[in-house]
Amino acid sequence: MPTPPYRDPNRPVDERVEDLLTRMTLAEKAGQLFHTTLTMNADGTLAEAEEGGPLRQGTTELVVDGHLSHFNLVGQYGVRETAEWANRLQALAADTRLGIPVTLSTDPRHAFIDNPGASFHSGAFSAWPEPLGLAAIGDPELVEKFGDTIRREYLAVGFRVALHPQIDLATEPRWSRQxxxxxxxxxxxxxxxxxxxxxxxxxRLGPRSVAAMVKHFPGGGPRKDGEDPHFPHGKDQVYPGGMRDLHLAPFRAAIEAGCSQLMPCHGRPIGVDGWEEVGFGFNRDVLTGLLRERLGFDGIVCTDWGLLTDAPVLGESHEARAWGVEHLSVAERAAKALDAGADQFGGEQCPEVVVELVRSGRISEERLDTSVRRLLREKFALGLFDTPYVCPNRAEETVGAAEFTALGQSAQRRSLTVLTNRSLLPLTDRPNLYVEGVVAQTASLYGNVVTDPVDADVAVLRLRTPHEERPGRFESFFHSGSLAFPEKRLKEILGLLDAVPTLVCVNLERPAVLPEIAAKAAALVADYGACDAALLDIAFGRARAEGRLPFELPRSMAAVEASRPDVPGDTEDPVFPYGHGLEI
Incomplete structure (x- = not known):
């Protein structure tokens, strides 16, 4: 039999897309509209559903019966095993009727925070500061090198879509995703x-690219009370300062830069003229009126995860994030999202719903074809139809390679931000060190570690931004609520600062409220994801801290509560303003 045109790499992409589209059944088209999560077995084999097991549908069922070909791998695994699993998954897809290859995606895997709803600890990948740390450095050339590092490490194991960058503006100090x-x-x-x-x-997007799914359009930062829209109590997005266009600005830049995909925010806008008060994934005013028509975006729009169906997360039941349309059926929600301009449903795996929408006449097959064209075009552009497999040996050589590790370690050191220094830094000789939150073995490379502050010349104390404990296993990963240290903990910290000159390092996953600590610490440093050696290298003058605060640090929770969530730098009399940072 002659090779079908869509299999011919010498033909133009659009011709290959149209040829494949004409060969697809309705069910095969519907399967492309779902970008769900997938796990793998630790040995690199495909995860299948077992009676009583955690998987609703196994890998083979999803690919062969459901015709899905877009998957977000969750969890951390060995490098070789991941590459071998990706190859097994592609081989399974190659054996289907049309042999449509799989597009694999992932949440960020290159930093320190481990949140199953947002990002994974770097593990075998090179470790960099969180994006806040890259903003603290403020060097576009470094960020381009970071993106290139991600690209090369992702390509090695088969990831072709990055579910990042996240370019929301951090204007609500309490929000957990900053x-x-x-x-x-x-x-x-x-x-x-x-x-x-x-x-x-x-x-341009090509066979050596990783497609960027930029999120969360049109900017997820202005959260009411700082709560996260993964949860019903955080679904509302508000603009009391009238800064809607400011939050749009980074997305204009991303579209101009040619981003391949965009993810709408889970939240729903409240009190915004011209915008329906429904989740952005269902919002025609935003996805068609603003994104498609006004901003001219013709890439893929993939909803954030879990808009259609109630589903378990980490063993807990969670309602669909169908904010503003909770009363609609699953089919009605899917139809509203497609009408709004979405191409794909993130974290969902119910193509039969879309098949029935078309058969009932609620959604036309031509509307389906519009989205399927976009999704297939990206697969062809990425070269997946021609070279879907990866080399496990090359993967082991590439992921965590010395070149990438060195770049990440340098970025960790550069990102550290010196907020105060009362003649403590840089440290010299080998002082007696009392440490908390620092691995003693690492500290022993710099000084003599003692177990009692009274015997110390200097203390090194590492802290994290405070947060309120929330019920539920999943929500516990989203650090929300108060930014102030509880009274008992603050008393302990200040007691140490009174006892011995102390270098305090606060990990800023959100702006911390720390005026008393700032006043008493012999030196105060902010980090955004940095190893102990990075901090101690800065402390002992072996490396240079270049960071400047990427947001302000408020003076009190009262100032935070009085600020407007859509306005940057809006807390009264901050302890440290945006851009603050000292050189030592």
Missing amino acids: SGTFGSSAEVTSALVRAYIRGLQGP
């Missing part, structure tokens, strides 16, 4: 997202 942003400045975020996309995609 660590994944480039801070509160629209100008800085716009510059860095352009560089990030260049690093991931190159000058």
